[in-house]
Amino acid sequence: MNELSLPMLAPEDFDTDQEVRWCPGCGDYSVLAQMKQVLAGTGVPREKIVIVSGIGCAGRVTYYLDAYGFHGVHGRAPAFATGIKLANPDLQVWVVLGDGDGLSAGANHLLHALRRNVDLKIVLVNNEVLGLARGQYSSTSRLGTRTKTSPEGSFETPLRAISVALAAEATFVARTLDVEANHLAETLRRAAAHKGGAFVEIYQNCKIYNDGVFEFATDRSTKADAAIFLEQGRPLLFGKDRNQGIRLSGFDPEVVEMNGAVPIDDLIMHDEKAEQPTLAFVLSRLTGPEFPECFGVFRNVSRPSFDEQVMGRITAAKKAGTPSLQALLDGDEAWTAE
Amino acid sequence: MASPRKTTDAPPMPCPVEEIEQAAVRFAGDSGDAMVLTGARFASASALAGNDVCTRPEFSAEIRAPAGTLPGVSGYQVHFSSKEIHTPGDLLHALFAMNPAALQAHLRDLPAGGLIVVNSDTFTPEEWVKAGFAANPLTDGSLAAYRVHALPMDRWTQEAVAALKLAPREAERCRSFTALGIACWLYDRPLDPTLKWIRTTFAKNPVMVDANTRALLAGRNFADQRGGFLKRYFVAKAPITPGKYRQISGHEATALGLIAAAQKAGRALVYPHFPSAPAGEIAQLLLGREGFDVRCVQAEDEPAAMSMAVGAAFSGGIGAVVTSGPGLSLASETLGLAVMMELPCVLIDVQRAGPSNGMPTKTEQSDLLAALFGRHGECPLVVLAPTTAAESFHSVYDAVRIAIRHMTPVIVLTDVALAASSETWQIPDVAALPPIEANLPREGAPFEPYGRDEKHVRSWAIPGMPNHEHRVGGLEKEDRTGHVSYDPANHEKLVNLRAAKIARIADDMPECVVDGPEKGELLVLGWGGTFGAIQAAARRVRRKGRDVAVAQLRCLHPLPKNLGSLLAKYRRILIPELNAGQLSLWIRAKLGVDSECLCNVQGRNFLVREIEAKIEEMLGRSASPTAPR
Numbered sequence: 001m002n003e004l005s006l007p008m009l010a011p012e013d014f015d016t017d018q019e020v021r022w023c024p025g026c027g028d029y030s031v032l033a034q035m036k037q038v039l040a041g042t043g044v045p046r047e048k049i050v051i052v053s054g055i056g057c058a059g060r061v062t063y064y065l066d067a068y069g070f071h072g073v074h075g076r077a078p079a080f081a082t083g084i085k086l087a088n089p090d091l092q093v094w095v096v097l098g099d100g101d102g103l104s105a106g107a108n109h110l111l112h113a114l115r116r117n118v119d120l121k122i123v124l125v126n127n128e129v130l131g132l133a134r135g136q137y138s139s140t141s142r143l144g145t146r147t148k149t150s151p152e153g154s155f156e157t158p159l160r161a162i163s164v165a166l167a168a169e170a171t172f173v174a175r176t177l178d179v180e181a182n183h184l185a186e187t188l189r190r191a192a193a194h195k196g197g198a199f200v201e202i203y204q205n206c207k208i209y210n211d212g213v214f215e216f217a218t219d220r221s222t223k224a225d226a227a228i229f230l231e232q233g234r235p236l237l238f239g240k241d242r243n244q245g246i247r248l249s250g251f252d253p254e255v256v257e258m259n260g261a262v263p264i265d266d267l268i269m270h271d272e273k274a275e276q277p278t279l280a281f282v283l284s285r286l287t288g289p290e291f292p293e294c295f296g297v298f299r300n301v302s303r304p305s306f307d308e309q310v311m312g313r314i315t316a317a318k319k320a321g322t323p324s325l326q327a328l329l330d331g332d333e334a335w336t337a338e
Numbered sequence: 339m340a341s342p343r344k345t346t347d348a349p350p351m352p353c354p355v356e357e358i359e360q361a362a363v364r365f366a367g368d369s370g371d372a373m374v375l376t377g378a379r380f381a382s383a384s385a386l387a388g389n390d391v392c393t394r395p396e397f398s399a400e401i402r403a404p405a406g407t408l409p410g411v412s413g414y415q416v417h418f419s420s421k422e423i424h425t426p427g428d429l430l431h432a433l434f435a436m437n438p439a440a441l442q443a444h445l446r447d448l449p450a451g452g453l454i455v456v457n458s459d460t461f462t463p464e465e466w467v468k469a470g471f472a473a474n475p476l477t478d479g480s481l482a483a484y485r486v487h488a489l490p491m492d493r494w495t496q497e498a499v500a501a502l503k504l505a506p507r508e509a510e511r512c513r514s515f516t517a518l519g520i521a522c523w524l525y526d527r528p529l530d531p532t533l534k535w536i537r538t539t540f541a542k543n544p545v546m547v548d549a550n551t552r553a554l555l556a557g558r559n560f561a562d563q564r565g566g567f568l569k570r571y572f573v574a575k576a577p578i579t580p581g582k583y584r585q586i587s588g589h590e591a592t593a594l595g596l597i598a599a600a601q602k603a604g605r606a607l608v609y610p611h612f613p614s615a616p617a618g619e620i621a622q623l624l625l626g627r628e629g630f631d632v633r634c635v636q637a638e639d640e641p642a643a644m645s646m647a648v649g650a651a652f653s654g655g656i657g658a659v660v661t662s663g664p665g666l667s668l669a670s671e672t673l674g675l676a677v678m679m680e681l682p683c684v685l686i687d688v689q690r691a692g693p694s695n696g697m698p699t700k701t702e703q704s705d706l707l708a709a710l711f712g713r714h715g716e717c718p719l720v721v722l723a724p725t726t727a728a729e730s731f732h733s734v735y736d737a738v739r740i741a742i743r744h745m746t747p748v749i750v751l752t753d754v755a756l757a758a759s760s761e762t763w764q765i766p767d768v769a770a771l772p773p774i775e776a777n778l779p780r781e782g783a784p785f786e787p788y789g790r791d792e793k794h795v796r797s798w799a800i801p802g803m804p805n806h807e808h809r810v811g812g813l814e815k816e817d818r819t820g821h822v823s824y825d826p827a828n829h830e831k832l833v834n835l836r837a838a839k840i841a842r843i844a845d846d847m848p849e850c851v852v853d854g855p856e857k858g859e860l861l862v863l864g865w866g867g868t869f870g871a872i873q874a875a876a877r878r879v880r881r882k883g884r885d886v887a888v889a890q891l892r893c894l895h896p897l898p899k900n901l902g903s904l905l906a907k908y909r910r911i912l913i914p915e916l917n918a919g920q921l922s923l924w925i926r927a928k929l930g931v932d933s934e935c936l937c938n939v940q941g942r943n944f945l946v947r948e949i950e951a952k953i954e955e956m957l958g959r960s961a962s963p964t965a966p967r
Contacts, residue, residue, distance in 0.1 A: 016809075018821065047804045050653070063809050063822065068801040070652055071811030072645070073675050079642040083649025083657060084801070086633050087608050091653060091801050109645075112638040310633050317628035325601050325630070326768045329594055332538075333531075334584045334765060335386055 011036035013046065016066045027178030027204035028057060031125055032064055034181060035094075038188040039067070044092045052081040054106060056098030057132045058125035058204070075106025078113035081120050082306075089307045092192070095122040099140040100130045103159050107139070114168040116306040117196045123188070124161055124201045129210035147209065162284035162298055165199040166277045172198035173280065173299040178205060179218050183229070183295065190297060196305040216288050217295070226288055230296030235267035236283075238292045246286070253282050255291065272300040353562065355526060355570045360419030362427025363521065366444045367436025367457075368405050369398050369412050372514040376434075377414025378760075379518055379535060383527040385585050385762055388575030389418035392727075392761040392870065393585075394426035397699065406460075406468040411443045418525075420574040421877075424726045424870025426759055428945040431571075432524070434517055436460065436491070438469035450483040455520060457513065459492035487566055491516045491557075498556035499549045508546075512553035519557020520565065526572045529554060582765045588727035588757035589616065592660065592686055593623035595734030597630050600656040602735075603742060603774040606631045608650035608657050610643040615698070616688040616757055617643070617660040640668035644685065648672055648747075651681040652810065654800035656738055658684040662754075663692055666705055667712070673747050674713045677836065679810040680788075680796050682741035682748075686734060689753040691941040700941025701755035703866055703916040709749045710895055710924065716833045718840040720748040721894040725869035727756050728763035733892065739774045744843055745795050751894070753916070755943045756867040779806055787820035794839035841896050850898040854880075854887035857907035860956055863933065865891040865921050868914055868944055875949035884957050894924070902929045912936060912956055914949050 014036045022028045039049060049067035053059035055074040062069035068091075072080045081095045095113075102110045102124045113120060129147060130136040136149040140161060144153035165173045172194040176187040184202065191198035203214045216226040224240040236246040243258045245267040256262045268279060280298040287293060363380065365373040374395050385391045396413040403410035417427035432453035435441035437460040448454065461476050475481055476488045495513040504512075515536075522529055532554060540546040561567065586594075600607035609624050611617035613636055624632050633655070637643035640661060647657030661669055666687050676683050689705045691697035709721045720740055724733035730752055737748040779785050779797040787808035788796050799806035808820060816823035817831055852861065854876065864872045869890045876888045887908065891898070898904075905911055905925070911933035913922045919935040926932060936952045938944055 045804065046807055047802055050801050052649075062811065067807050068652075069807075069809030069811070070649070071809065071813065073671055073812055076641060076645040076672070079637070079645035080649035080652070082635065082642075083608060083610065083646035083651075083655070084653040085649075086635060086646065087606055087650035087655025087657070088653040088801060108638055109642055112642070116635075306635075310635070314628045314631055314633065318631075320629065323629040325598060328597065328627075328630070329765050329768065330582065331584050331586075333382055333386075333535075334582050336582050337388070337578045337580050 009040040009046065011040045014039055014065050014067065016064055018063045020064050022057060022060070023208055025207040026057070027127065027202075027206070028061065028125065030178040030181060030184065031058070031123070031202055031204060032061055034185040034188060035061070035065065037185050038192060039065070041189065042092065042192050048091050050081075050084055050091050050093045051096060052077045052084065052093060053096040054098070054101035055132065056101045056130075058096050058098045059101065061096045075101050075104070076109055077101065078106060078109040078120065078122065082113055082116070082118050085118055085120060085307050086310065089119070089311050093120050095120050097122065097124045098131070099124065099126045099128060099138045099161070100133065103161060103164065104139045107164075111164070111168040114165055114170040114197050114199060117169075117171055117303050119195060119305040119307050120197050121188075121191050122197065122199045123191075124199065125204045126161055126201050127204045127206035127210055128158070128213055129206050131206050131209055135209035141210075142213070145210065145213075160284055160287070161201040163281060165201075166281050166284055166299060170199045170299065171196045171301050171303050172297070174199070174297040175201045175203070175295050177203040177214060177217060177295060180295070187297070190300075194300065196303060217293060226292050228286075228292045228294050230270050230272070230283070230294055230298070232270060232272055232297075235264055235269055237267065246291070248282070253286060253291065272297045274299075275301065353567055353570050355572050357572045357574065358431075359421060359573070360417065360423065360427070361431035361525065361571060361573060362415060362417040362429065363432045363434065363525070364413050364415040364430050364444055364447065365434045365517065365521070366396075366411055366413035366440035368410050368439070369403070370405065371436040372511070373412055373436065374414045376514045376518045377416050379532050380521055380527065381416045381418070381760065382535070382585055383522060383529075383531050384416060384418040384525075384573075385583070386531045387527055388578070389420065389573050390423050390576040390578070390762055391585065392417045392423050392426050392759060394755065394759045406437055406439055406465050408439050408443050408469065411440045413440065413444060418573055420576050422576060423874065424761060425874055425943070425946060428947055434521060436513075436517065438465045438471055438475065441475060442469040442471065448484065452484055454481060454484045454486045455517075456486070456488050457491040457517070458488035459490050461488070489520065489560070489565060491520075494556050494560045495553050498552040502545060502549050502552075504545070504549060508549070512549050515550045515553035516557035519554040520561040523558040523561040523565075524567060524570055526570055529558065579764065583762055584765055585760050586728050586731070586763040587760040588724075588730045588752060589619050590623060591728055591730035591763065592734050592752070592757070593620050595731040596624070596656070596658050596738070597627060597632060598731070598768070598771060599735045599738035599774060600632070601630055602771055603656060603738065603776070606633055606655045608633045608635070608647065608655040610635045610637045610646035610657075610659060612637050612640045612643045612661070612665065616662050617665075620660045640665040641672060644669040644672040647683045648676045648679070648681055651676070651683045652679070652801070654798075654802070656684075656742075658686065658738070660686045660688065662688045662690050663695060663698060666708055670713045673719065673749075674715060674717050675812045676747040677713070677717045677719055678812050678815070680745045680836070681810070682745055682798070684734070684737045684741055684748050684750065686737075686750045686752060688757045689751055691939070697941045699754065701753045701867070701916065701943055702939060702941060703751070703753060703868070704918070704920065704939070705751060706865070706894060706917065706920040706924065709751055716837065718837050718895070719746055720744070720840060720843060720896070721751060722748060723751040723866035723892060723894055724756065725866060725890050725892060727759045727761050730756065731763070735771065739772060740843060742774055742776045742798070743795070744793065744839060745777065745798060746840060751866055753867045779803065786818045788815050789818050790835070793842055794835055844896040844899045847893050847896070847898060849900040850889050850891065850904055852887045852889045852904065855885050856887070858885070858887060859908065860886055860910050860912060860953065861905065861908035862886060862888045862912045862914065862949070862953060863891065863905070863921070863925070864888070864914055865894060868916065871944040871946050871949055872914060874946040875953060878946065878950045879953050879957070884954070886953055886957065891921070894921075897928060902931070905929060905931045910934065910956060912952060914938070914944055914952070916943065
């Protein structure tokens with residue numbers, strides 16, 4: 001079938017007959033809606049799309065998308081997805097993780113899937129709390145987060161998902177947030193187009209157990225000062241009047257007032273294509289309230305994917321001729337008994 | 339090439355040849371002595387001479403232990419016979435020891451009167467002390483019970499290769515071929531296969547072809563002229579079904595079984611391996627086989643390996659892993675998922691002494707109950723066990739065939755001894771291997787992800803198939819639709835369906851076959867890798883005039899359909915197993931049959947004589963032949 005004859009898909013084509021059962025107001029609804037938009041627009045037929053997920057609220061997304069779906073055990077979705085992609089590299093494989101799934105139970109698998117650069121679209125829906133487990137702090141909960149298991153506020157240092165992905169040598173690393181529908185869709189679209197492992201963190205509000213944790217970036221009154229939307233080749237400017245910037249002082253970032261005294265060239269210029277992830281890592285460390293937090297594509301570089309390399313060897317070997325299974329079984333020292 | 343046979347000695351009298359039924363010979367030395375290679379060559383020569391052959395390597399405990407020390411000793415045992423054999427042999431006929439440490443480490447397995455052939459050039463005071471001898475064992479009389487041949491193999495080797503002006507280290511390396519030459523002369527093995535092997539292996543280094551050839555010939559000639567042997571030995575050809583044969587180890591058979599099954603199924607073999615023994619060893623046999631569409635991935639941990647295999651199964655590949663020890667425990671979570679999802683995958687567990695890290699290089703059969711029951715929930719799957727190294731091929735092949743046809747995980751229980759040992763294998767004709775069929779969705783038929791065929795098997799709808807999009811997961815499935823369901827009656831139905839699907843597989847499996855009388859006093863029932871020892875023990879008992887029935891289980895779940903009625907034909911059942919009585923427990927639980935156990939948990943396989951003694955004890959206890967119960 002050539003591409004022209006592909007039927008155009010609508011987001012509704014991905015509806016299943018299953019009732020969506022997230023809590024009212026959950027950010028996962030937005031994630032689901034934008035995933036449907038993006039999947040419909042990629043031109044990949046439904047039968048070639050696989051959604052792999054783990055345990056957690058976000059993991060339910062598998063049952064709500066009419067494609068092939070694999071709802072695994074806690075934390076191991078990147079490993080299942082690696083096997084799925086390896087056996088059938090033609091598939092577009094999405095991995096949907098929660099923070100408990102991807103950065104706690106299965107942190108190891110996430111690191112290695114990214115390091116190998118398996119061509120997976122990994123979406124980490126981060127609400128900084130364990131929702132399905134009913135409200136315990138997670139490995140990404142901010143210091144002081146009050147939960148059932150941290151009644152006086154969490155005192156464990158949280159992981160920053162973007163820093164982790166960069167440290168794992170991910171080739172595509174981005175952050176977006178549930179309520180920014182267009183930004184979310186565009187980020188997922190770019191992840192889908194990336195050849196290799198793509199990692200997208202979505203800040204997702206849990207209405208029940210961690211409500212308002214991302215308000216700084218969603219509330220109209222604070223958003224301009226608390227969020228930077230990254231643009232390729234542009235300086236890091238933010239604020240209502242774009243009168244603040246981020247520059248490096250030594251190895252550390254600092255916020256400067258753009259009052260005429262600081263030349264714009266002093267600011268960090270965003271380059272998602274930079275070979276070294278050093279500046280991307282600096283951006284991944286920017287956390288409120290001292291700093292605005294960054295959204296957009298932190299890193300987007302090209303490296304051969306794992307599956308592409310494995311298949312390259314297989315194609316080359318097959319080109320060299322079809323080996324004989326009988327000769328393989330016979331080995332070098334077979335003999336015949338009369 | 340100058341003949342190394344340059345000697346002023348008078349032509350020796352031809353040495354008389356004694357014919358013996360079988361012999362076990364062990365080659366032992368420092369890791370630098372290449373004794374594993376020497377033994378493997380001797381085994382190959384024996385197989386080509388028409389004997390049945392079974393071998394066992396003994397690797398040094400450390401990767402690079404100091405030279406001359408006991409932990410640095412490695413060895414290779416070759417059992418060759420004019421009868422069918424499946425064990426590497428209980429007692430040695432001869433021990434080749436390349437240094438004092440090798441003698442010290444292996445002497446206990448040589449009975450009085452056995453042959454000792456040592457490289458006397460290594461028996462210096464420094465070396466005896468390192469090996470723990472107080473004095474030179476060659477001269478202090480401590481070896482009086484044995485027939486000792488102290489041969490200066492270093493000097494013989496140097497003499498043989500002198501003309502080639504090799505570096506001293508290179509010349510020294512040739513001495514393993516000198517030892518091999520001596521062994522080939524002593525047991526009347528042809529040199530041609532080894533000469534051919536030397537030419538092929540060292541093709542890029544003609545000097546080493548020449549040197550190793552000279553060393554091999556020198557070993558033979560000097561053994562003849564200066565070895566002081568009073569006789570040589572001859573083991574006649576074993577009766578063998580006409581066909582094509584080779585030597586194969588359990589590991590090789592496993593790797594080939596996986597490739598053959600994936601090829602016959604027409605699917606990619608996805609082999610994720612956590613790089614420890616034994617998975618890494620199989621990986622080495624599978625890497626480089628890309629032409630057969632083998633896709634290997636080195637996994638970050640054991641759960642990842644199992645998860646990748648199940649993921650591969652979902653998207654239409656043959657997913658298989660090899661593991662051992664705690665790896666089986668780590669795989670159990672994903673095996674449970676595969677049972678719930680009803681996806682085909684294969685786990686090969688090379689059993690070793692446990693629990694935990696136990697004795698990683700030592701064999702045991704102690705994972706049977708873990709394989710049968712070691713998962714939470716009602717979680718039945720298929721458990722197979724090959725009975726010999728070569729049978730691992732067929733067992734693994736069958737595991738893939740059953741997994742795909744019946745949409746279930748299959749565990750294959752092999753063991754450390756089986757995996758490392760080599761034996762003669764009748765190479766199957768690829769065209770005659772059983773077909774591997776999948777229950778794919780029928781074209782045009784309405785698709786239900788958890789609808790079932792007459793064998794209770796759901797269809798394998800693979801991503802890429804249009805109009806078969808569906809979701810699988812670890813949550814309980816609604817019958818037919820596969821939707822998530824917490825309905826109590828549905829759960830019970832599905833638990834029963836999954837169990838019935840596995841039980842039903844017994845209809846397609848061979849029945850248990852008895853070797854020996856079809857009813858009577860005693861049946862010896864074994865499973866897996868104890869087959870060789872049980873079979874040999876029964877043969878010895880029969881030779882002494884008592885008959886005994888033996889049977890070996892190859893499928894532990896589901897059990898063969900005829901097993902209950904078969905066991906009822908014998909008054910008593912003896913189950914020898916390398917654990918604390920696991921099969922015995924399973925048989926009692928499943929069939930209500932009591933048995934007597936012969937248990938061994940010493941990290942080694944049974945000696946034939948241990949089983950023989952137990953059989954005789956049990957037969958002796960029964961005063962008169964009695965009717966079956």
